[in-house]
Amino acid sequence: MIGAIVKQLVGLFVDDELLAAAVLCAVAVVSALKLSGAAPAWLVGLTLALALPAALAASVLRSARRGPRGG
Amino acid sequence: MAFAGQAHELTDSGALIQSDAHLMPNLTTIISVVGASFAASFVEAVEALTIVLAVGLARGWRPALTGAAAALAALAVIVAILGPLMGAVPIRALQFVVGVLLLLFGLRWLRKAVLRAIGVIALHDEDAAFARETHELTEVGRRQAHGLDWIGGAAAFKAVLLEGIEVVFIVIAVGAARGLLGVASAGALAACLAVAAIGAAIHRPLARVPENALKLGVGVMLSAFGLFWTGESLGVAWPGGDAAILAFIALFLTVALALVAHLKPRAVVLA
Numbered sequence: 155m156i157g158a159i160v161k162q163l164v165g166l167f168v169d170d171e172l173l174a175a176a177v178l179c180a181v182a183v184v185s186a187l188k189l190s191g192a193a194p195a196w197l198v199g200l201t202l203a204l205a206l207p208a209a210l211a212a213s214v215l216r217s218a219r220r221g222p223r224g225g
Numbered sequence: 226m227a228f229a230g231q232a233h234e235l236t237d238s239g240a241l242i243q244s245d246a247h248l249m250p251n252l253t254t255i256i257s258v259v260g261a262s263f264a265a266s267f268v269e270a271v272e273a274l275t276i277v278l279a280v281g282l283a284r285g286w287r288p289a290l291t292g293a294a295a296a297l298a299a300l301a302v303i304v305a306i307l308g309p310l311m312g313a314v315p316i317r318a319l320q321f322v323v324g325v326l327l328l329l330f331g332l333r334w335l336r337k338a339v340l341r342a343i344g345v346i347a348l349h350d351e352d353a354a355f356a357r358e359t360h361e362l363t364e365v366g367r368r369q370a371h372g373l374d375w376i377g378g379a380a381a382f383k384a385v386l387l388e389g390i391e392v393v394f395i396v397i398a399v400g401a402a403r404g405l406l407g408v409a410s411a412g413a414l415a416a417c418l419a420v421a422a423i424g425a426a427i428h429r430p431l432a433r434v435p436e437n438a439l440k441l442g443v444g445v446m447l448s449a450f451g452l453f454w455t456g457e458s459l460g461v462a463w464p465g466g467d468a469a470i471l472a473f474i475a476l477f478l479t480v481a482l483a484l485v486a487h488l489k490p491r492a493v494v495l496a
Contacts, residue, residue: 162387166394167329173336177328181455188459199461203473206452207480210332214339214484222345 170217176209254467257474258405261446262412265395268439269388270420272354275430276384279358282428284377292381299382300389307393311401317458320402324454327398331447338441339481343488348437355430392417398447402454441481449473 168174184201187193193201273293281289311319340346362377392413400409423431452473456463463469 159383159387163390166391167326167333169333170336173332174329177332178325181325181328185459195459195461198459199456199463202452202456202461203476206328206332206448207476210336210448210477211480211484213332213336214488217336217340218343218345218488220345 170213172216173209173213176212177206180205180209251467253471254403255405255408257446257450257470258399258403258409259412261399261443261450262396262409263416264439265443265447266392266413266416267420267434268436268443269391269395270417271431271434271436273385273388274420274424275355276358277381278424278428278430279355280362280377280381283359283362284374288374288377289381292378292383293385295378296382296385296389299386300393303390304393307397308406311397311406316402320454321458323398323402324451324456324458326394327447327451328455329451330394330398331444331449331451333444334440335444335448335477335481338437338444339484339488341437342441342485345488352430395447399450402457445474445477445481448477452477 180202184193184198184205187201188195188198277289277293280292314322337346341348358380362380396406396409396413400406420431449470450473453463453467453470465472
């Protein structure tokens, strides 16, 4: 049962691996830009606000192209 | 209740300084936190109730209630351990970790809600889940008529523990980064009590709850909080302060509804 619980806990955050990877990549990139001083804070915010909805849209469109499947 | 934004105060010498009040929550944040916490916890509580009811009706109320009570005790231990730790973590680090986890959690909910709305994955059906769980538990009961009913208790324990952990995470995620754990907890507690009261009254799964619409709304709110906390932890001064959360809610809602509308030819109803 513990294995099943751990699996479900991980599943709380990761369903589509590419969406999770895109979110983590976006956060990592803007964090690196901010910490290195290469980008001002407003650009970090703008990038996050554009990249995250874009990642969601890409994930949904990709799944929709694959067609219906079980819940 | 503190109402703040970026406030300015005059010192004795007449100099204008910016106070720490911008770190305090304003009404927008409080309402958003309570709303997100209540709605998300309501959905989780409905799912836990379905399993506990199935155990109660298939195997008896003793294992159902014992399993549920044991899970609540385990959750209390988890909260007792995590609660003090929240105060020890620097606020920026807490905002970053919580923000990223909220993004993963919220966007996952939002993605599934959109895919359910357009018919790519099946809608969650509490009646079907209830029937399936009842059937499985009844079959197990026939094969194992004697002995302690640990299977029924374990099923109730697992359901309440897993859904409860989600509720605890949501409360911490939406409340901790602004010192609103009490407010978020109150929203979650109200939702759980409401579901428990309705379940005790009707002894049926809450199948008429528009679960997918609720999940879409919760996904939008959690994603908005995630974006806000993550940006703030990186030093972004969002325009409008906490009111930016509303703009992010509008942003994610617009994207989600646009996706549903765009993919509508294959869609079922959003409910």
